[in-house]
Amino acid sequence: MKKWILMAVVVAVTAGVSGWRLLAGHRPEWTTSSPQALAEFQAGMEERNKLYMAEARQHFEKALELDPDFAMAKLQLALDNSNGDEKSRDRIKAVVDAADLDRLTPRERFFFERAQAALENRREDIPKLLDRFLEQDPEDPYALHSKALALWFGGAPDEARHVYQRLAKVAPNWVLAYNGLAYIEMQQGSFEKAEESFLTYRFIAPDQANPHDSLGELLILTGRYDEAESELEAAVTTKPDFCAAYQHLVLTHLLQGRPTAAADDVRRASEQQECKDFTTPFTCMVSLWEPAAGHRWKELLETAEREGCLKDGYPRDAVLLEVYRAAAMLGDNELCDRIESRVEEWIDKGRQEAVPTLAALLAHLRGVRAASAGRLKAAARLLREADDGLTYRQSLEGIRKLLNRVCLAEVLQKAGDSQGAVATLREVRRVNPALAQEFESGRWRPLGLS
Secondary structure (H helix, E strand, O other): OOOOOOHHHHHHHOOOOHHHHHHHOOOOOOOOOOHHHHHHHHHHHHHHHOOOHHHHHHHHHHHHHHOOOOHHHHHHHHHHOOOOOHHHHHHHHHHHHHOOHHHOOHHHHHHHHHHHHHHOOOOOHHHHHHHHHHHHOOOOHHHHHHHHHHHHHOOOHHHHHHHHHHHHHHOOOOOHHHHHHHHHHHHOOOHHHHHHHHHHHHHHOOOOHHHHHHHHHHHHHOOOHHHHHHHHHHHHHHOOOOHHHHHHHHHHHHHOOOHHHHHHHHHHHHOOHHHHHHHHHHHHHHHHHHHHHOOOHHHHHHHHHHOOOEEOOEEOHHHHHHHHHHHHHHOOHHHHHHHHHHHHHHHHHOOHHHHHHHHHHHHHHHHHHHHHOOOHHHHHHHHHHHHHHOOOOOHHHHHHHHHHHHHHHHHHHHOOOHHHHHHHHHHHHHHOHHHHHHHHOOOOOOOOOO
16 A cells, blocks of 8 residues: 555545445536547546556546646646655646636535645645535435544544445445555554455455555565565566555565565665656665664764665654664764654644554654663663554564564663563564564564663
8 A cells, every 4th residue: 555645635536436436326526528538538547546656647647648737637737746745836836726616516616726725835624525415415425435544644544444344335436445444444453354355355356466465465464475576576566666565575574584575675666667766765674774773883874874775864754763773872962853853743743543543653752762871761761652652554564563562672671671572572463463572582683672
């Protein structure tokens, strides 16, 4: 499952239309004078439902060629091509300002009004617009999907589950509903239920890459690495430029202790034009994995500097924990301070729904720093605080939650609290027995305290 960007706007228009089109009957869904342009736009939306973004953009571009006045095609392209920078914002604004809302369907007007609210940073108006539209059309699948995502990322997974269930009922072909249900179950630690939903998703859409990738994430998290590898390879066989699957293969192979295989995953991804932007951070993950596992902290920082893993003086997100851990263990307070300040900036400027995870990340970093200084009681308190804020929502975040727990077990063990360490490892084992075994066997100590 891919990362959610520009969530306040983009999630409103992310799923396929074929099943809903049958339900909608004669009602026009999109405003265009060209049947050919309409067919291209609908094909683009169906590609987005598969998370095939490059193919979707091609269809939207073709729709605009056929009907240069196709407002929704313009908006969708502007959103999909956005990098979050000022130029992207200006392109979206130009499309929104030029739209004649009186010509559009209620759904289209909702999308444009929502985009306008996002541009004007009126975040409080966005859920009101969504709820108002749902009052008018309570079974619109686009609005239901938007509502489910807003609730999920807004910290209300139980409510989001109900909306996804409703979406699956009113639009059975809306396969991302099953994906969303599975991730919610995974986030809440209901791994068997999550697997059931992922398997349903794969059964309904066996020819798509994302069902394999999503199931692979669950299998990574729960330590079933061989099965994860099989699903992820199925994803890239189905679609060779499905970038998320390469990222998850890297994580799988590193957790298996196979950095050479992980490096090959990065190489394969780099051969796909769509995936080139993802390769540098994951090259860094591979390069820093063995120095981190071996507690070769100086080598880790030197490698990070040499291979471009520090961007503008800060570690890339994929290796932030490893770089910080090395800095803390070496007593590099200046680098630790800079990284902590960066995370504090993310908290101040980030979306409200991202704040708990970022706060938990900051608590983890400070817990590691306290442990490196021998302040074990403070370290345990901070690592427990981090655990409260981290979830199993996705594989990398879930592995970080488990890593945080293993760090806590190591701190408690060093402090002489063997009972607390055993209890903490029991929680790790419940989720990922393989990871717990690595620690219990003595083969892996994330902090190297003993």
